[in-house]
Structure formats: C-alpha cells, structure tokens
Amino acid sequence: MVDYSKWKDIEVSDDEDDTHPNIDTPSLFRWRHESRMIRTEEMQKEKERFKSKKIEHQNKLKDIKEKVAAGTGDISALKKQLEELEKQDVILKKEEEELIKKEKKMPWNVDTISQPGFAKTIINKPKPRPKYDEMSEEEKERHLKEFILENKQLVKEFGMLRKYDDSKRFLMDHHQLVCEETANYLVIWCIELEMEEKHDLMEHVAHQTICMQYILELSRQLDVDPRSCVGSFFTKIQVCEPDYKAQFHMEIDGFKNRIRKRAQEKIAAALAEQEEEERKARIGPGGLDPVEVFETLPKELQECFESRNVQKLQDVISNMDKTEAAYHMKRCVDSGLWVADASKAASDTIENEHHDIKEEHK
Numbered sequence: 001m002v003d004y005s006k007w008k009d010i011e012v013s014d015d016e017d018d019t020h021p022n023i024d025t026p027s028l029f030r031w032r033h034e035s036r037m038i039r040t041e042e043m044q045k046e047k048e049r050f051k052s053k054k055i056e057h058q059n060k061l062k063d064i065k066e067k068v069a070a071g072t073g074d075i076s077a078l079k080k081q082l083e084e085l086e087k088q089d090v091i092l093k094k095e096e097e098e099l100i101k102k103e104k105k106m107p108w109n110v111d112t113i114s115q116p117g118f119a120k121t122i123i124n125k126p127k128p129r130p131k132y133d134e135m136s137e138e139e140k141e142r143h144l145k146e147f148i149l150e151n152k153q154l155v156k157e158f159g160m161l162r163k164y165d166d167s168k169r170f171l172m173d174h175h176q177l178v179c180e181e182t183a184n185y186l187v188i189w190c191i192e193l194e195m196e197e198k199h200d201l202m203e204h205v206a207h208q209t210i211c212m213q214y215i216l217e218l219s220r221q222l223d224v225d226p227r228s229c230v231g232s233f234f235t236k237i238q239v240c241e242p243d244y245k246a247q248f249h250m251e252i253d254g255f256k257n258r259i260r261k262r263a264q265e266k267i268a269a270a271l272a273e274q275e276e277e278e279r280k281a282r283i284g285p286g287g288l289d290p291v292e293v294f295e296t297l298p299k300e301l302q303e304c305f306e307s308r309n310v311q312k313l314q315d316v317i318s319n320m321d322k323t324e325a326a327y328h329m330k331r332c333v334d335s336g337l338w339v340a341d342a343s344k345a346a347s348d349t350i351e352n353e354h355h356d357i358k359e360e361h362k
Contacts, residue, residue: 043103050099054092061085147181155185158212159205167211168234178226183212187259194263206256210248211237286334293335297328305337 064082067073135143148155154174161167171178186209193202215233219226237248279289294302298320304313317325332338 047099047103050095054096057085057088057092061089144181144184147179148185151177151182152185155182156189158182159186159189159208161208162204164234164238167208168230171215171230175227175230178212178215178230180216183209183216186212190259191263191266194259195267202259203256206259207252210252210255214248214251282336284334284336286331286336288331288335290335290337293331293337296331301328305332 061082064078064085068075068078068082151174154177158167158170158174158177161170186205190202190205190209193199193205211233214237215229216226218229218233222229237245240248279291282290284290294305297305300316301313304316317329320328329338
C-alpha cells in the first residue's frame with residue numbers, strides 16, 4: 001500500500017485565494033515565498049557545512065589508517081588518534097541521521113517537491129519480465145491467453161475505476177497488471193462494449209486504456225520496467241500543465257473514434273459472414289442461390305412463385321419464348337426454388353421445352 005501520510009505536510013502554493021479581502025494578497029504570497037526560500041537556503045547551508053565536515057573527517061581517518069598499516073611514525077599515538085576519529089565517526093553518523101530527519105520534517109512546496117534528497121536513493125528494482133516487443137506472435141498470443149485467464153477480473157476492475165488515486169493504488173497493489181496484455185485486453189473490451197452499444201461504458205474504459213498506454217510509453221522512453229512508472233504518471237497527470245492534459249484528452253478522443261470505427265467494421269464483417277453462411281445454406285442442388293435466381297426472374301414468374309400457383313406458372317411458361325422459359329426454369333431447379341417432382345405437369349413442360357430446343361438446333 002502507498003503511504004499517503006507523506007502528503008500531509010505539503011505547504012500550500014503561492015496562488016491560493018483563501019486570504020481576507022482586506023489583505024494585500026500579492027504581498028502576502030511574496031512574503032510566504034521569501035520565508036520558504038530563507039528556510040530552504042538555511043537547510044542547504046547546514047547540509048553543505050556537514051558535508052565538508054564529513055569529507056574532512058573521512059580524509060583524516062583514511063590517512064591515519066594508511067600510516068598505521070604502513071607502520072610509519074609513532075604507532076601508539078597513531079592508534080590513539082584512530083580511536084578518537086572512530087568515536088567521532090559514530091557521532092557524525094548520528095548528526096547525519098538527525099539532519100535527514102530535520103529535512104524530512106520540512107513542509108513540501110513547489111520549490112522543493114521535485115528536488116533530490118539529502119544523500120542517496122535506494123530503488124527496489126522490480127523483477128525483470130520478458131519484453132513484449134521481443135516476443136514472437138505465437139508467444140504474444142499464448143502469453144495474452146494465460147494472462148487473461150489469471151487476471152481478467154482484475155483488469156475489468158481497473159477498467160471500471162474512476163479516480164486517478166484509486167487507479168494508482170490498484171496498480172501498485174496488483175503490479176502484474178502494468179503490462180501490454182492489460183492494454184490489449186482493455187482495447188478488445190472497448191470494441192466489444194461499442195458493438196454491444198454500451199457507449200458510455202466504452203468511453204470510460206477507453207480513459208483507463210489510455211492511462212495504461214501512457215504508463216507503458218513512459219517506461220519505453222525511460223527504458224525502465226513499466227511498474228516503476230505508475231506513481232510518476234498518476235502524479236504528473238494530476239498536476240500537469242494544461243497543454244499536457246489537453247493532449248492527453250485528445251489521445252482519448254482519438255482512441256474512442258478508432259474504437260467506434262473498428263466496431264463498425266467488425267459488425268459489418270460479422271453481418272457479411274452471417275449472410276455468406278445463410279447463402280451457403282440456401283444453395284440448391286445445382287449450386288445456385290434461390291434468392292439471387294428469384295431476383296433475376298421476370299416479374300410474371302416472380303408472381304407465380306410468390307403465389308405458389310402451379311397453373312399460373314404453366315400458363316406463363318407456355319406464353320414465354322421457349323429458350324428463355326427453359327433457361328429460367330432450369331435455374332429455378334438448380335437453385336431449389338422449384339422442385340421438379342412437385343408438379344408433374346411443370347416438369348413435363350420443362351422437358352418438352354428442352355426437347356423443342358434440341359429439335360431446333362438439329
């Protein structure tokens with residue numbers, strides 16, 4: 001869990017407007033700023049004095065140790081000096097600890113919040129993970145399936161969060177989610193939500209998707225593990241310049257537009273696939289589609305099939321050109337639009353017309 005107690009001592013900025021209307025606000029802010037700068041300067045001088053004192057002590061200690069090791073000079077006197085210096089070393093370490101504590105107790109403000117600490121920072125490096133860009137397509141697909149199987153519910157919980165602090169805390173508690181697989185699944189989920197016409201929910205999840213993609217992009221720029229960029233991103237996005245935030249929202253709007261377009265494409269592809277399956281299911285014994293054949297028939301024949309009037313069909317065929325009648329009726333049979341055995345009379349008519357056509361070609 002993140003320790004939020006460290007934020008309780010942040011000193012307010014110079015641009016708050018909580019002063020009494022009769023007070024000269026610019027002067028008050030200037031005084032506050034000068035006061036802070038004086039305290040900061042005094043702390044800096046105290047640190048520099050201690051640093052010089054520590055370096056001087058370390059040099060003396062090193063020199064005495066070298067003389068004792070080399071056996072030069074009065075060894076007894078040198079050992080006594082070494083003993084005194086080692087006692088001073090313990091005292092200096094305590095002074096350093098007190099100085100660090102004193103600095104930590106100082107309120108944070110816009111002048112100091114981004115400054116480095118007193119001595120050194122020890123970073124707990126996360127366990128390295130295989131880089132996504134170095135995986136083959138098969139490895140990416142397998143890794144995504146395994147990841148979703150284990151973390152689907154957690155990814156969806158992250159996608160539903162609304163506050164930056166909640167998102168930051170959640171990712172720090174579930175650091176395995178800070179990866180390309182989460183971003184990929186969120187994109188897929190956005191497309192599914194848009195296809196299901198859950199537009200508001202899609203737009204919310206899209207925001208979380210871009211947050212994750214910004215974290216991943218930040219890690220690529222810094223060449224570090226994405227998990228180490230979670231705090232940096234969520235801190236920056238809440239206090240960033242208006243231009244940065246405007247660009248962030250432009251990215252979200254652009255992403256939502258791409259999601260809408262992709263959802264429309266997938267719906268069109270699904271409909272086309274469904275129509276093709278239905279067409280294949282309709283195919284008649286001769287390999288023709290009855291719907292397509294029906295649309296090419298003369299209006300008189302269409303009316304016969306719509307009314308299912310066999311007598312009317314025979315009358316229309318007998319009055320048509322024999323070649324044209326044979327052509328249309330054969331296509332009706334091949335498409336299954338007309339089953340030849342359903343009416344012996346119609347079948348005989350077709351056979352007679354075929355015979356007449358053959359006779360005409362002799």
